Amino acid sequence: MTETKKRTTGTRRSAETPLPGGTPGTSEGHGHVGTYGDSGPEPPDEHEATALLERARASVDPELRAALSSLPGAMRRIALYHFGWEHADGTPAAGNAGKAIRPALVLTSAAAIGGPRARTAAVRAAAAVELVHNFTLLHDDVMDRDATRRHRPTAWTVFGEPAAILAGDALQALALRLLAEDPHPASPAAVARLADCVVELCAGQHADTALERRRPAEVTLDEALAMAEAKTGALLGCSCALGALYAGAGEEDVEALDAFGRQAGLAFQLIDDVIGIWGDPRRTGKPAGADLAARKKSLPVVAALASGTPAATELAELYEASPGKGDVERTALAVERAGGRDWAQAQAADRMARAMQELVRAVPDPEAAGGLLALAEFVTRRST
Amino acid sequence: MTETKKRTTGTRRSAETPLPGGTPGTSEGHGHVGTYGDSGPEPPDEHEATALLERARASVDPELRAALSSLPGAMRRIALYHFGWEHADGTPAAGNAGKAIRPALVLTSAAAIGGPRARTAAVRAAAAVELVHNFTLLHDDVMDRDATRRHRPTAWTVFGEPAAILAGDALQALALRLLAEDPHPASPAAVARLADCVVELCAGQHADTALERRRPAEVTLDEALAMAEAKTGALLGCSCALGALYAGAGEEDVEALDAFGRQAGLAFQLIDDVIGIWGDPRRTGKPAGADLAARKKSLPVVAALASGTPAATELAELYEASPGKGDVERTALAVERAGGRDWAQAQAADRMARAMQELVRAVPDPEAAGGLLALAEFVTRRST
Numbered sequence: 001m002t003e004t005k006k007r008t009t010g011t012r013r014s015a016e017t018p019l020p021g022g023t024p025g026t027s028e029g030h031g032h033v034g035t036y037g038d039s040g041p042e043p044p045d046e047h048e049a050t051a052l053l054e055r056a057r058a059s060v061d062p063e064l065r066a067a068l069s070s071l072p073g074a075m076r077r078i079a080l081y082h083f084g085w086e087h088a089d090g091t092p093a094a095g096n097a098g099k100a101i102r103p104a105l106v107l108t109s110a111a112a113i114g115g116p117r118a119r120t121a122a123v124r125a126a127a128a129v130e131l132v133h134n135f136t137l138l139h140d141d142v143m144d145r146d147a148t149r150r151h152r153p154t155a156w157t158v159f160g161e162p163a164a165i166l167a168g169d170a171l172q173a174l175a176l177r178l179l180a181e182d183p184h185p186a187s188p189a190a191v192a193r194l195a196d197c198v199v200e201l202c203a204g205q206h207a208d209t210a211l212e213r214r215r216p217a218e219v220t221l222d223e224a225l226a227m228a229e230a231k232t233g234a235l236l237g238c239s240c241a242l243g244a245l246y247a248g249a250g251e252e253d254v255e256a257l258d259a260f261g262r263q264a265g266l267a268f269q270l271i272d273d274v275i276g277i278w279g280d281p282r283r284t285g286k287p288a289g290a291d292l293a294a295r296k297k298s299l300p301v302v303a304a305l306a307s308g309t310p311a312a313t314e315l316a317e318l319y320e321a322s323p324g325k326g327d328v329e330r331t332a333l334a335v336e337r338a339g340g341r342d343w344a345q346a347q348a349a350d351r352m353a354r355a356m357q358e359l360v361r362a363v364p365d366p367e368a369a370g371g372l373l374a375l376a377e378f379v380t381r382r383s384t
Numbered sequence: 385m386t387e388t389k390k391r392t393t394g395t396r397r398s399a400e401t402p403l404p405g406g407t408p409g410t411s412e413g414h415g416h417v418g419t420y421g422d423s424g425p426e427p428p429d430e431h432e433a434t435a436l437l438e439r440a441r442a443s444v445d446p447e448l449r450a451a452l453s454s455l456p457g458a459m460r461r462i463a464l465y466h467f468g469w470e471h472a473d474g475t476p477a478a479g480n481a482g483k484a485i486r487p488a489l490v491l492t493s494a495a496a497i498g499g500p501r502a503r504t505a506a507v508r509a510a511a512a513v514e515l516v517h518n519f520t521l522l523h524d525d526v527m528d529r530d531a532t533r534r535h536r537p538t539a540w541t542v543f544g545e546p547a548a549i550l551a552g553d554a555l556q557a558l559a560l561r562l563l564a565e566d567p568h569p570a571s572p573a574a575v576a577r578l579a580d581c582v583v584e585l586c587a588g589q590h591a592d593t594a595l596e597r598r599r600p601a602e603v604t605l606d607e608a609l610a611m612a613e614a615k616t617g618a619l620l621g622c623s624c625a626l627g628a629l630y631a632g633a634g635e636e637d638v639e640a641l642d643a644f645g646r647q648a649g650l651a652f653q654l655i656d657d658v659i660g661i662w663g664d665p666r667r668t669g670k671p672a673g674a675d676l677a678a679r680k681k682s683l684p685v686v687a688a689l690a691s692g693t694p695a696a697t698e699l700a701e702l703y704e705a706s707p708g709k710g711d712v713e714r715t716a717l718a719v720e721r722a723g724g725r726d727w728a729q730a731q732a733a734d735r736m737a738r739a740m741q742e743l744v745r746a747v748p749d750p751e752a753a754g755g756l757l758a759l760a761e762f763v764t765r766r767s768t
Contacts, residue, residue: 072587072614074594139553143546162527162593165549169523169556170586176560177579180572188564191575195561202554203456209546210458230456 049378052371056104056126061097063127067178071170078167082138082155096150101379102129102239108371109243109257112363118247124182125190125242131175132194133235136201138168143209172198186245193245197238204230211297216305216319224302225266233265240372244362256362263355264376270348271380273298274341277332289328292335295319299347304340311338352380433762436755440488440510445481447511451562455554462551466522466539480534485763486513486623492755493627493641496747502631508566509574509626515559516578517619520585522552527593556582570629577629581622588614595681600689600703608686609650617649624756628746640746647739648760654732655764657682658725661716673712676719679703683731688724695722732764 068079080086084096103126110122140146141154142164148154156164179191207227211219240261244254275284276291276298291298297305301319305312315334318327335341355376363369452463464470468480487510494506524530525538526548532538540548563575591611595603624645628638659668660675660682675682681689685703689696699718702711719725739760747753 071583074590075583075587135553139549143549160593163590165523165527166586166590169519169553170583172553172556173560173579173582173586176557176564177576177583180560180564180575180579188572188575191564191572192561195557195564198557199455199459199554199561202550202557203459206458206547206550209544 046374046378046381048371048374052108052375053100053104053378056107057097057100059107059123060100060103060126060130063123063178064097064130067127067131067174071174074163075167075170078155078159078163079134079171081158082134082149082167084150084152088153088158096152097130098133098150100130101375102133102235103127104375105129105236105239105261105372106243106246108375109240109261110247111243112247112368112372113244113249113253113257114247118243121184122243122246124178124184125186125246126239128175128179128190128194129235129239129242131171131178132198132201135168135171135175136198136205136235138164138171140205142168143205184246186242186248190242190245193241194238197234200230200234204228204232204234207231212295216297216301216316219297219302219305221299221302221306224297224299228269228299229262229266232269233262236265236268237262249362253362256358260355260358260362260372260376263351263358264379267348267351267355267376268379270299270344270351273300274344274348277301277335278341289332292328292331293323295323300335300340300344303343303347304335304338307338307340307343309338311335348380352376430758430762430765432755432758436492436759437484437488437762440491441481441484443491443507444484444487444510444514447507447562448481448514451511451515451558455558458547459551459554462539462543462547463518463555465542466518466533466551468534468536472537472542480536481514482517482534484514485759486517486619487511488759489513489620489623489645489756490627490630492759493624493645494631495627496631496752496756497628497633497637497641498631502627505568506627506630508562508568509570509630510623512559512563512574512578513619513623513626515555515562516582516585519552519555519559520582520589520619522548522555524589526552527589568630570626570632574626574629577625578622581618584614584618588612588616588618591615600681600685600700603681603686603689605683605686605690608681608683612653612683613646613650616653617646620649620652621645633746637746640742644739644742644746644756644760647735647742648763651732651735651739651760652763654683654728654735657684658728658732661685661719662725673716676712676715677707679707684719684724684728687727687731688719688722691722691724691727693722695719736760736764 064083065085068076068083068085071079077086077090081088084093087093106122106126106129107119110125111119114121137149138155141149142156142161146154147157154164155167159167176191176195179187179194181187182190184190204227207223208231211223211227237258238261241254241258244257249257273291276286276296277289277300279286279288281288287293292301301315304315305319311334315331315338318331318334321327356373359369359372359376363372448467449469452460452467452469455463461470461474464474465472468477471477490506490510490513491503494509495503498505521533522539525533526540526545530538531541538548539551543551560575560579563571563578565571566574568574588611591607592615595607595611621642622645625638625642628641633641657675660670660680661673661684663670663672665672671677676685685699688699689703695718699715699722702715702718705711740757743753743756743760747756
């Protein structure tokens with residue numbers, strides 16, 4: 001359910017920034033070569049991923065616009081504002097509805113298993129997943145009192161909290177209605193799966209808020225990982241599973257693609273958390289160490305706290321104190337010295353390796369798996 | 385979406401309190417006799433309605449409990465608290481999950497068209513409708529800052545706002561998942577219809593909050609009626625429609641039963657609004673004139689304001705001023721003198737007459753329609 005609020009799209013991997021997979025201590029590594037062997041495709045470059053994302057956005061937007069235009073007046077207006085398609089006064093806006101990662105996962109999964117026809121059939125499912133994602137963003141912004149989303153004031157700051165809650169409720173309903181009305185034979189299973197995913201997203205968001213309220217020493221790494229899986233991994237997994245369902249995949253392949261998306265989602269969250277601490281403010285659009293200043297118990301921090309090192313003790317003390325000026329650098333250093341940064345990068349690489357194993361299981365043909373591979377690398381590749 | 389928070393169940397119609405149908409100026413009247421002719425059943429008494437409600441509660445509770453127990457930890461706990469089945473500390477509670485009007489409408493509609501077998505088949509749909517109703521209550525309480533629901537502290541006051549929002553989100557998802565997983569052939573249409581109804585409920589609740597924020601003179605009666613239909617009528621209509629769908633009814637009958645539920649729902653809301661002004665505090669559990677003190681633009685008030693009478697001018701002035709001590713009686717008198725009370729009762733009778741026309745269309749056999757008739761009379765019969 002979470003993502004860095006302001007994100008520079010299309011950043012390139014620089015030679016100075018090693019991939020998580022290249023971090024020392026991760027002997028498994030990850031990626032297509034080891035997994036698919038030498039007969040595999042060329043290393044997927046970012047062009048492939050951005051092309052898939054752009055194509056997903058182009059396929060899914062007409063469906064999304066049609067769905068949103070079916071909403072009654074006020075609900076439609078709030079939704080169109082949230083998607084970036086209208087200004088607060090109802091006039092058309094250039095639009096920045098996000099990177100369409102989830103729709104791209106639905107469509108690329110469908111194509112990987114069932115080819116172009118399955119991709120076409122899955123467009124509604126892709127729109128439904130994007131509606132669910134945006135319903136959670138609307139509600140998360142209310143709960144977290146976040147004022148900015150995609151470089152604009154959040155919907156609740158413009159229309160009020162009740163309106164944003166109701167628009168989120170309506171988007172969830174719209175998502176499930178869209179799927180339920182789809183005459184495709186996979187529709188009933190897809191509705192049940194997406195609804196189940198929503199329950200998991202809610203539990204993940206709840207675990208996150210509960211975790212943030214507890215003392216640093218009381219949070220275990222297992223809990224933090226389970227929370228991240230529910231909050232971020234679940235919908236990426238569900239996106240892949242829905243694509244597989246729409247391609248007529250068997251239960252095992254559906255589950256394997258779900259696991260692929262979940263593991264890639266966890267890798268994404270780990271890298272996102274690393275960026276939240278050590279990311280370049282010019283790229284992230286957030287002040288350096290914003291997560292640390294907010295005392296956020298992100299994954300590298302929880303790992304550092306659990307390390308049993310002297311740096312962990314120092315970090316716990318810093319986290320117990322109210323944020324003071326100039327302590328962000330000291331806190332970041334403590335997380336790093338306690339091994340939080342290395343752990344997060346190694347863990348991200350490990351999750352990517354697991355994702356690849358699941359992908360190979362569901363889509364053994366490296367040619368067919370190339371798109372999903374490119375997307376998984378794209379979401380975890382953003383430079384720190 | 386609204387209902388009087390504390391309501392005495394099983395109140396008896398007293399000889400002193402004429403039914404809306406008996407109010408002068410409603411020549412159409414309403415009820416079974418005029419509609420179904422002399423060959424119709426005996427006037428349904430309250431025993432029939434309460435028996436139907438109790439039977440619905442007994443049928444639907446095991447399904448609801450099973451569904452809630454499938455929720456992850458924290459979501460389950462909040463839901464069980466909200467349903468009155470657990471105390472805040474997680475210990476079992478005697479339970480007061482409400483009167484089960486909506487499940488009873490689903491089951492009784494199914495039985496009216498398809499007999500006992502259809503009723504049995506529709507139990508999941510009845511549970512889904514009750515879950516949707518409770519999701520809206522959880523969110524409404526957050527938005528309206530209501531502190532009490534069914535004589536207990538509301539969930540958000542116990543678990544916090546974010547937790548209550550998330551539990552509501554999870555209940556919506558659970559409702560639609562429950563329906564989607566139902567192998568019954570009506571399931572896909574029922575999911576789409578219930579999801580569509582959720583969108584309407586959200587729009588209705590939004591219209592209500594928007595309407596409450598506007599100046600009294602700016603609210604039209606048509607708007608207020610449309611809001612009440614969306615907020616209260618829609619889910620009662622959907623309940624009946626789902627029962628019809630599960631009984632294999634044709635599209636026309638499904639729509640007729642939807643309209644029956646909507647009109648009965650509007651009648652219910654009109655009577656509820658009358659009670660909110662002139663109800664006996666000992667019966668309603670709320671202080672006399674609570675809605676007036678809160679400057680609520682309920683239907684009798686909007687009708688009074690729109691009457692163009694001198695009393696309407698007085699009422700508008702009272703509503704523009706901040707609530708003062710002792711002005712509730714004066715305000716109630718102004719609403720009454722401006723014709724708000726008579727209008728609401730005549731309108732309720734008119735809506736009941738329309739409900740009966742729709743019922744006759746879908747269920748011509750008076751014997752089969754008896755249960756729905758009893759439920760419609762029950763919800764609009766509560767004495768003022």
